[in-house]
Amino acid sequence: MDYGTPLKTSGEMVSITINGQALEVAAGNSIMAAALMHGIDIPKLCATDNLDAYGSCRVCLVEVDGMRGYPASCTTLVSAGMVIRTESEALIRLRKGMLQLYLSDFPAGDIPDGWSEFHRTLQQVGVTDHPYSVSKTHLDAPVDESNPYFLFDPAKCIVCNRCVRACEEIQGTFALTIDGRGFDSKVVAGQDQGFFESNYVSCGACVQTCPTQALVEKSLFPEGYQRG
Numbered sequence: 001m002d003y004g005t006p007l008k009t010s011g012e013m014v015s016i017t018i019n020g021q022a023l024e025v026a027a028g029n030s031i032m033a034a035a036l037m038h039g040i041d042i043p044k045l046c047a048t049d050n051l052d053a054y055g056s057c058r059v060c061l062v063e064v065d066g067m068r069g070y071p072a073s074c075t076t077l078v079s080a081g082m083v084i085r086t087e088s089e090a091l092i093r094l095r096k097g098m099l100q101l102y103l104s105d106f107p108a109g110d111i112p113d114g115w116s117e118f119h120r121t122l123q124q125v126g127v128t129d130h131p132y133s134v135s136k137t138h139l140d141a142p143v144d145e146s147n148p149y150f151l152f153d154p155a156k157c158i159v160c161n162r163c164v165r166a167c168e169e170i171q172g173t174f175a176l177t178i179d180g181r182g183f184d185s186k187v188v189a190g191q192d193q194g195f196f197e198s199n200y201v202s203c204g205a206c207v208q209t210c211p212t213q214a215l216v217e218k219s220l221f222p223e224g225y226q227r228g
């Protein structure tokens with residue numbers, strides 16, 4: 001079970017309502033974690049409970065009475081009296097639209113057989129394809145196989161920053177960064193040297209946390225890696 005954000009189980013308790021259900025949760029928890037503690041699984045991509053919330057993918061949106069727009073449930077903490085909805089027509093439309101955008105720049109052949117967190121989230125939200133005609137994609141970007149243990153397929157990277165955060169927060173090194181902006185933003189090791197030449201230490205924290213298998217163990221592909 002991945003609660004999306006680090007759990008708080010003690011301290012002051014607050015009363016909230018999620019989808020009409022009155023709940024008591026420890027203050028300091030995100031809406032996402034509070035919901036899952038009570039069996040409500042809000043779709044997510046960039047959140048995982050061994051890293052601090054980051055709020056980049058916009059898949060985990062919810063509605064909160066008195067709050068404008070659609071706050072991200074991973075970066076919004078519960079507070080006393082909060083009234084939250086995790087399912088509505090607008091939320092379903094927004095989540096599907098966001099996942100379809102990710103899908104429009106993701107190897108199509110990988111969708112039916114994929115087994116990553118990304119695929120689980122697609123299934124959870126009910127997204128199997130997208131309506132976009134996209135002229136510019138990362139689908140031709142070369143795979144970095146320079147590291148003996150892992151490879152990096154940029155076509156599967158959704159730039160969620162989990163690998164960079166795992167490197168910093170779990171391993172305490174700063175070997176990975178996100179370089180560039182918008183469409184050109186990408187994960188780089190060291191000074192964009194490739195994963196083998198850089199000061200990347202192959203600890204595996206980034207591979208373990210990657211939700212799309214853009215970073216993945218080579219041993220899973222004994223016949224050699226083929227992009228889907």
Ligand code: SF4
Pocket residue numbers: 156157158159160161162163164187206209210211212213214215
């Ligand atoms: S390599 Fe994986 S973890 Fe890193 S930014 Fe891309 S999708 Fe996220």
Ligand code: FES
Pocket residue numbers: 043044045046047054055056057058059060061072073074075
């Ligand atoms: S999971 Fe909340 S913004 Fe990505």
